[in-house]
Amino acid sequence: MTQQATPDERRPANDGRKAAARNRAALVAAAREICAEYGLSAPLSAIACRAGVSQGVLYRHFPDRSAVASAVLEENVREIEQAAAAEGVDTARILGVLTWHLTESAAFISIVHADGTDDRPNTPPYMRHLSERVERALLRHVADDHLMAAIPGDLMIAVAMVSGAVTGATREQRERRARAAWRLLGVEIGPLQPFDG
Template sequence: MSQPLLPDARRPANGGPKAAARNRAALIVAAREIYAAQGLDAPLSSIARRAGVGQGVLYRHFPDRDAVATAVLEENVRQIEEAAAADDMLFADVLGVLTWHLTESAAFLGLLHVRGATGRSDALAHALTLSDRVERALRERLPDGHRLSAPNDLMLAVAMVSGATNGPTREVREGRAAAAWRLLGVEVGPVRPFDA
């Protein structure tokens, strides 16, 4: 049986490509929030609901759970790269952006611990590439002679802070991250996302 057509006043407008881009961005933001609250095993339906779209829209953009997590990771890395490339950002400011992502994204924490992983799957190779991009972005702003200048110290410090960044709320996670940076003797700027 076919569905009756809705009058034009009740039929949702098709926003075209602009709506698709907005929907994808909303899904990434929603996934980051849901993952932070419920972990990486959260139902995809929760992400679609939080984004204000149907599950069909989610699956048009992301064919599976791994694709959603990868998109969140790539967005995290992109923001860190953009922060590092901004003229007015100091190293401490970029660390603030990194720390915001540590407190907001459970998937991002796993990415930063991937260096010790064994095996060579496509997913691991992609995660290593993203981790390398984070390191390059941070090193762009790392001042000469900084306490984290030694070859392995920077990402070891980031992994140590990410390991301390756990807890039931963002505020708790942020407090633990701030304490970890302080114990390492590293100054961190405001903990916030980067908006170009």
């Protein structure tokens, strides 16, 4: 004879959508950490492991590496757009937010090299799209007569030049080199920090 489970012994309810949302958030957070350190070519298995989920769960949310990268970089771009759209925020502050992302994430650097002047045939379309969004956000604040806005595409070339200088083992080294690169371009930037609204 089979005994029925008492209420305390029953299986927990399936969280369904809540679990899926938690898993996706954990995957994006893990991907941001892993990609910030290793770039967009970081192993997907490392992302799943860091998030505490199986690779099957990762692929359920993100069918390929491009989908993971797009989700990670979307947050960076959205923060720059929010800074550019905020009332009373000047160009120096926005460039500080952008530069903070450059010094924090090897993955983010890749989108500033995917601008309209990028002639590499293997650049994924989502990278070009994200780069265009960053450029549009920045152009809202750069005066038309500014050296970086004189010729279409020059602004993102300047950003790419700065990103090329963002090297070093520590955050302080990367920040110092980024500030020096902007200074050599004759551009003032604000504090290097995320945009907090």
